[in-house]
Amino acid sequence: MRFQDRIVFITGAASGMGLATARAFSAEGAVVFGADTSAENLDRDFAALPGARPVPLDVADSAAVRAAFARVDDEFGRLDVLVNAAGVNAPNQAALDRLNAENEKGFLAAKEGRRHVPEFLEETSDEDFDRTLRINLHGPFYTTRAAAPLMKRAGGGAIVNFSSSAALMGIAMPAYYPSSKAGLLGLTRACAAELAPFSIRVNALAPGAVDTPLLRQNDAEFNEFLVGMQPIERAATPEEVAASVLFLAGDEGAYYTGQTFSPSGGLVMH
Template sequence: MRFDGTIVFVTGAASGMGLATAQAFAREGAVVYGADISADGLATDFAQLDGSRPLPLDIADSEAVRAAFAQVEAEHGRLDVLVNAAGVNAPSKAALDQLNEQNYQGFLAMKEGRPHTPEFLEHITDDDFDRVLKINLYGAFHTIRSAVPLLKRAGGGSIVNFSSSAALMGIAMPAYYPASKAALLGLTREAAAELAPFGIRVNALAPGAVDTPLFRQSDDEFIDFLVGMQPIKRTASPAEVARTVLFLAGDEGSYYTGQTFSPSGGLVMQ
């Protein structure tokens, strides 16, 4: 098995792409620490994995993150792979519902050939902007900062950060999401440059339409419209994205660092 005995830490491990990544590493023999804010979520599919170590954790809480990595250090003394899959696209259910409604109204307007001008910027509160950045950007920074000493102790390793295709395109949506995901790409490149002498590679994924529970909260007709914008006209499965993570974390990806891979069906082409 490719990752037999490897120590892996995955955030957002209770569902979606984080869970699929944890499952893929576990199948390849890794010991997988799965962090997620949902303790109940971790107690279902993730907890069934061989070698699973569930860690209920809010990555926006820097002290809680330090404590989680102290547990990894106490139990194994090192870390080989960090995957930052946790993230949110809205700070609350109300904000998410509003975003979905705006998206659907825009889709209807386009379908009917009439103009639609969404207005997001002037309605974003400080608290909403702060909350999304604390999870999507600060949370990744907290985990990277705590992981680096353990990765160095292992003699090298890999970090994979989940950004978004929204970070690479100009899309009208609440600014906190593309801003946080674009900032994460900057953090990825800086960490890649700083950590390369230690044998630590840092890369990012910028997925597009992936069939996750969060993505499926949108209206089916709107999802079909989004997928129709892509040259490959289907959603990706979380398992497909997980295979790219394993590539980047393993020997096959040993010459990649500071890169952004976009599994988006051709929506993003670079």
């Protein structure tokens, strides 16, 4: 098995792409620390995996992140792979409702041949912007900082950050999301350059539409409209994204660092 006895830490491991990634590493023999804010969801969907170590964790809490990686150090003294999959597209339910309402207006306008001009900027609070960056950008910084000494001790490792296609395009949406995800690409490149001498590789994924519970909350017709913008007119499965993570974390991806891969059905092309 490709990751037999490797030590892997995954944030956002209780659902969606993070859970699919945890399953993929577990199936390849890894010991998987799975972190998520929801202890209940970890117990339900993650904890039963072979080699699973549930870690209830808010990645925006720097002290809690340090404590979580101290546990990895105590148990194994090293780390081989870090996957930063935790993230939010809106910082709370009210913000998510506003985003969904604007998306619905835009979708209806497109169906009727009208133009809809969304307005997000002036309605975005300091608190919403700050909270999103704390989860989507500060969190991966905290985990990477905590993981680096454990990977150095192991003689190398791999870090995969979950960005978004929204970081690579100009899309009218609340600025906190593309800002946080674009910042994560800068973090990826900076850490890749610094950590390469220690045989630690750092890469990023920038997915488009992925068939997760979050996407399924949308109206089916809206999702058809969304994937219709892609040359490959379907959402990716979480397992397809997980396969990209395993490639970047494994021996096959040993010559890649500082790169951004976009499993987006051709929405983003380089």
